[in-house]
Amino acid sequence: MRNLAQSSLPARAATGLAKGATLSSRRSAAASFLSLVLVGVLALFITSCSGKDPQDTLSSVGEVAKKQQELFWIIFAWAALVFVLVQGLLLFILFRFRRRSENEMPAQTHGNTRLEIAWTLAPVVILVSVAIPTVASIFDLAKEHDVSMQVKVIGHQWWWEFQYPGLGVVTANELHLPVGEVVAFDLQSADVIHSFWVPKLAGKQDVVPGRSNPLTIKVDEPGTFLGQCAELCGIQHAQMKFRVVVQEKAQFDQWVKDQRTPVQPPGDPAMVKGSLIVQQKCSACHTIQGLAGAVGKVGPTLTHIGGRGTIAAGVLNNTPENLARWIRDPQEVKRGALMPNLGLTEDEIQAVVPYLLSLK
Amino acid sequence: MATITGSMVGVLRRPTSHYGVWSWMTTVDHKRIGVLYGVTSFIFFLIGGVEALVLRLQLAFPDGKVVDPEVFNQLFTMHATTMVFLVIMPLSAAFFNFLIPLQIGARDVAFPRLNAFSYWVFVAGGVFINSSFLFGGAPNAGWFGYANLTSRAFNAGSGVDFWALGLLGLGTASLAASFNFIVTILNMRAPGMTMMRMPLFTWMTLVVAFLLIFAMPIIAVALIQLELDRSPLATNFFNPANGGDPILWQHLFWLFGHPEVYILILPAMGIVSEVLPTFARKPLFGYPAVVFAGVFIGFMGWGVWAHHMFTVGLGPVANSVFAVTTMFIAVPTGIKIFNWIATLWGGSLKFTTAMLFSIGFISMFIIGGLSGLTHASPPTDYQQQDTYYIVAHFHYVLFGGSILALFSGFYFWWPKGTGKLLDEGLGKLNFWLMIIGMNLTFGPMHILGLNGMPRRIYTYPSGMGWEFWNLIETAGSLVIALSVLVFIINVVRTSRNGKEAGPDPWDGRTLEWSIPSPPPEYNFATVPVVQGRDAFWIEKYGLHGGEGAHHAAPPSHTAGSGNGDGHAIHMPQGSYLPMVTAFGQTLMLAGVIFGYWLSGVGLVIMLGGVYAWCSEPVSD
Numbered sequence: 005m006r007n008l009a010q011s012s013l014p015a016r017a018a019t020g021l022a023k024g025a026t027l028s029s030r031r032s033a034a035a036s037f038l039s040l041v042l043v044g045v046l047a048l049f050i051t052s053c054s055g056k057d058p059q060d061t062l063s064s065v066g067e068v069a070k071k072q073q074e075l076f077w078i079i080f081a082w083a084a085l086v087f088v089l090v091q092g093l094l095l096f097i098l099f100r101f102r103r104r105s106e107n108e109m110p111a112q113t114h115g116n117t118r119l120e121i122a123w124t125l126a127p128v129v130i131l132v133s134v135a136i137p138t139v140a141s142i143f144d145l146a147k148e149h150d151v152s153m154q155v156k157v158i159g160h161q162w163w164w165e166f167q168y169p170g171l172g173v174v175t176a177n178e179l180h181l182p183v184g185e186v187v188a189f190d191l192q193s194a195d196v197i198h199s200f201w202v203p204k205l206a207g208k209q210d211v212v213p214g215r216s217n218p219l220t221i222k223v224d225e226p227g228t229f230l231g232q233c234a235e236l237c238g239i240q241h242a243q244m245k246f247r248v249v250v251q252e253k254a255q256f257d258q259w260v261k262d263q264r265t266p267v268q269p270p271g272d273p274a275m276v277k278g279s280l281i282v283q284q285k286c287s288a289c290h291t292i293q294g295l296a297g298a299v300g301k302v303g304p305t306l307t308h309i310g311g312r313g314t315i316a317a318g319v320l321n322n323t324p325e326n327l328a329r330w331i332r333d334p335q336e337v338k339r340g341a342l343m344p345n346l347g348l349t350e351d352e353i354q355a356v357v358p359y360l361l362s363l364k
Numbered sequence: 365m366a367t368i369t370g371s372m373v374g375v376l377r378r379p380t381s382h383y384g385v386w387s388w389m390t391t392v393d394h395k396r397i398g399v400l401y402g403v404t405s406f407i408f409f410l411i412g413g414v415e416a417l418v419l420r421l422q423l424a425f426p427d428g429k430v431v432d433p434e435v436f437n438q439l440f441t442m443h444a445t446t447m448v449f450l451v452i453m454p455l456s457a458a459f460f461n462f463l464i465p466l467q468i469g470a471r472d473v474a475f476p477r478l479n480a481f482s483y484w485v486f487v488a489g490g491v492f493i494n495s496s497f498l499f500g501g502a503p504n505a506g507w508f509g510y511a512n513l514t515s516r517a518f519n520a521g522s523g524v525d526f527w528a529l530g531l532l533g534l535g536t537a538s539l540a541a542s543f544n545f546i547v548t549i550l551n552m553r554a555p556g557m558t559m560m561r562m563p564l565f566t567w568m569t570l571v572v573a574f575l576l577i578f579a580m581p582i583i584a585v586a587l588i589q590l591e592l593d594r595s596p597l598a599t600n601f602f603n604p605a606n607g608g609d610p611i612l613w614q615h616l617f618w619l620f621g622h623p624e625v626y627i628l629i630l631p632a633m634g635i636v637s638e639v640l641p642t643f644a645r646k647p648l649f650g651y652p653a654v655v656f657a658g659v660f661i662g663f664m665g666w667g668v669w670a671h672h673m674f675t676v677g678l679g680p681v682a683n684s685v686f687a688v689t690t691m692f693i694a695v696p697t698g699i700k701i702f703n704w705i706a707t708l709w710g711g712s713l714k715f716t717t718a719m720l721f722s723i724g725f726i727s728m729f730i731i732g733g734l735s736g737l738t739h740a741s742p743p744t745d746y747q748q749q750d751t752y753y754i755v756a757h758f759h760y761v762l763f764g765g766s767i768l769a770l771f772s773g774f775y776f777w778w779p780k781g782t783g784k785l786l787d788e789g790l791g792k793l794n795f796w797l798m799i800i801g802m803n804l805t806f807g808p809m810h811i812l813g814l815n816g817m818p819r820r821i822y823t824y825p826s827g828m829g830w831e832f833w834n835l836i837e838t839a840g841s842l843v844i845a846l847s848v849l850v851f852i853i854n855v856v857r858t859s860r861n862g863k864e865a866g867p868d869p870w871d872g873r874t875l876e877w878s879i880p881s882p883p884p885e886y887n888f889a890t891v892p893v894v895q896g897r898d899a900f901w902i903e904k905y906g907l908h909g910g911e912g913a914h915h916a917a918p919p920s921h922t923a924g925s926g927n928g929d930g931h932a933i934h935m936p937q938g939s940y941l942p943m944v945t946a947f948g949q950t951l952m953l954a955g956v957i958f959g960y961w962l963s964g965v966g967l968v969i970m971l972g973g974v975y976a977w978c979s980e981p982v983s984d
Contacts (some may be wrong), residue, residue, distance in 0.1 A: 055523075101710060109645060114648055115651065210677060215604075215677065218677075232818060234749070
């Protein structure tokens with residue numbers, strides 16, 4: 005490079021600083037705005053770690069999510085450092101070198117090879133120090149684990165199916181996991197691409213038709229965690245939610261036992277009426293183990309729907325009123341959902357709802 | 365056939381008018397085509413902006429009821445498609461068209477009619493995609509159109525077809541324009557304008573043109589495969605049920621899509637590299653480094669595409685490789701930023717509106733770059749992918765980057781194009797509203813993303829901790845809208861009674877400032893002889909510019925003075941045929957939706973247009 009600086013930058017900086025010190029404190033609007041941004045952005049990040057919000061990625065609970073969060077703070081620290089230094093330098097320059105007279109003609113500096121090399125190498129150093137923990141973390145997360153449980157996740161438009169092959173349990177939209185165990189997920193899709201994401205437990209992994217993607221989750225404390233689909237999958241992508249209930253081992257085993265129990269024929273005549281309507285109207289699409297003919301695979305299993313916290317893939321709380329509203333007109337609750345309006349009479353709905361809610 | 369077309373050409377004499385609508389529709393003058401690109405893409409900017417406002421209104425409160433979910437999906441798809449393909453790309457093209465011949469000392473582009481063809485294909489493509497709103501619904505699968513959500517089985521409407529065919533059409537506009545500008549820049553530079561003396565904006569245009577001619581065929585292949593899958597032939601490129609692979613689409617799309625990101629940002633970097641030296645009264649610091657960093661970004665842009673796919677399940681090796689390449693693209697980007705800052709260092713900084721927008725660009729682009737670093741790392745990206753954090757990131761790069769720089773370009777070159785200065789008071793109001801608005805809109809998206817809010821959701825319940833920032837964002841988007849309104853008022857007011865700009869209102873450095881504003885049709889009465897970088901600055905201040913000499917002697921080749929007013933200069937005449945050919949091509953594409961007979965009609969019109977184009981007389 006032949007165009008070397010005509011006057012060296014450090015020298016000019018020194019004289020610049022000296023001149024700057026004697027100037028009045030009039031600040032340009034640009035400078036004050038940038039300092040506002042500087043402080044503001046950092047403050048915003050800090051206020052964002054409240055921890056109470058159900059999908060906060062910065063108050064993670066699962067082991068995988070914790071590792072990802074740790075790495076985030078390392079990279080964020082580097083980014084914040086660069087942000088403060090570079091924006092601060094820019095701010096200083098804008099203030100220091102503003103035009104004071106229209107006749108000013110600054111030195112016509114064309115470049116400086118040493119500086120060019122310096123600000124090529126500085127980012128390289130920072131990037132290497134980000135790349136090393138990144139690659140280490142990628143392989144750490146992909147490591148084979150001693151797995152104590154398998155769960156197969158099947159994404160459907162717009163609900164989640166969870167199969168526990170070792171336990172003979174199939175459920176929907178509510179995943180139960182035992183505390184402290186390493187659970188290996190096998191992610192598959194029945195239709196389009198979805199993405200399986202429980203922010204507090206682990207980063208997302210896409211659910212791709214024709215593929216089977218692995219994901220490992222380990223949670224060391226009980227609790228209920230929210231998850232939702234993270235890849236655009238059609239009209240109700242926003243309402244493809246689920247919850248993860250992490251339980252102590254004994255409670256989890258009890259849940260498994262309940263799930264494996266088929267439903268019993270109802271004794272109460274009102275319930276019998278409900279079960280007959282369900283058999284007639286719902287069984288082509290939904291499975292209810294123990295109810296003759298109810299083996300449909302299109303919609304989520306209803307075998308123990310009464311025991312779930314929500315319906316319609318996390319959209320409504322599972323109350324009699326909400327269940328009635330859903331059955332009355334699913335399209336009113338979740339436009340575009342694949343469940344049609346069945347045209348049940350109000351009388352029929354009032355029979356179906358208590359029956360379904362009795363399936364705990 | 366030959367005689368029929370021959371006689372048709374006889375009927376369609378080459379238009380000779382220099383005034384009125386018809387002269388604009390048949391123009392092949394690069395400056396007028398630049399203005400047409402600018403006006404048209406600004407209209408699309410308003411459309412895309414209104415779409416964004418509706419999205420923000422829907423999300424202002426939990427359980428929003430402004431639009432239904434289907435319309436929401438259509439609006440975010442069209443917002444992104446519009447802003448990428450119908451705003452930032454053609455707005456950059458407006459600057460390429462207007463400026464490149466002026467900056468390299470040429471009288472027009474290499475292929476003036478091809479230039480007009482690019483414009484008309486762009487207009488027709490933009491109208492075609494947007495017409496889907498009237499024909500049963502706009503595309504609804506996102507601007508990235510991930511397979512297999514775009515298959516007939518999961519997307520029966522024709523919105524996706526409008527999108528795919530429209531993008532195919534727009535691709536030809538980009539290809540034609542790119543070849544045109546590559547030939548123009550390589551072959552039509554004034555004597556003495558060596559490659560390493562070219563203005564930075566010209567350099568970045570050259571890089572972008574090369575990126576386009578390699579990127580567009582990739583998306584064209586993907587779009588044709590998509591349309592074949594959706595056609596009655598029902599191929600299975602992306603259909604997993606019959607052995608196809610939806611991930612193939614993602615590879616093809618992002619192999620196009622990541623260079624596309626640089627296609628969107630490099631022209632902005634070119635603009636900033638012109639504005640900063642002008643208002644610092646210093647040459648660009650480290651010109652060769654800035655040029656090569658731009659070229660290097662262009663190359664490296666091809667090796668990072670899978671960072672859009674970290675959560676797809678490509679495995680740890682692929683994710684590591686793409687993480688590292690992605691991080692290292694920050695090196696040339698950093699070089700550019702440091703060189704811009706060093707350009708300001710020691711300068712005499714005048715904070716005109718154009719300068720404020722360029723400084724805003726640097727500051728906002730740094731934020732976008734740094735947030736990019738956090739999802740260049742796959743483990744952290746697993747949490748950020750498909751959340752509002754990503755939306756924040758690319759709006760800082762594309763709005764804080766590209767759009768601010770394009771506004772800087774407006775304020776900078778407006779006087780050159782119109783002869784009138786835009787009002788600086790309104791301009792500064794425009795700037796402050798826009799930068800405050802964009803930070804209110806896109807800043808909180810970082811927080812929402814980290815707080816677990818996914819992208820592309822039409823609603824969210826209360827209790828997620830998302831209410832407050834969503835409301836702030838919506839308020840911010842209204843501030844952006846207000847800033848655009850101020851810009852429009854500025855344009856309308858100053859076009860009525862703006863101050864005369866004169867040829868060189870900013871003490872410019874490059875050749876476009878050496879000729880009258882607006883420039884005559886032939887640009888340069890005498891072709892300039894270039895003695896170095898910042899050619900016009902050297903003419904004004906001498907080769908060692910600025911140290912002693914102040915406005916030494918008026919530049920010798922300033923157009924129009926004593927050179928016979930350029931009356932002897934032959935300029936290409938207007939032509940109807942680029943418009944006819946573009947119309948025919950768009951009909952061909954529309955026929956895939958409306959019936960193949962229409963494709964036949966379009967084919968005949970297009971071939972007729974090309975034939976007549978080839979046999980058109982040079983002058984009447």
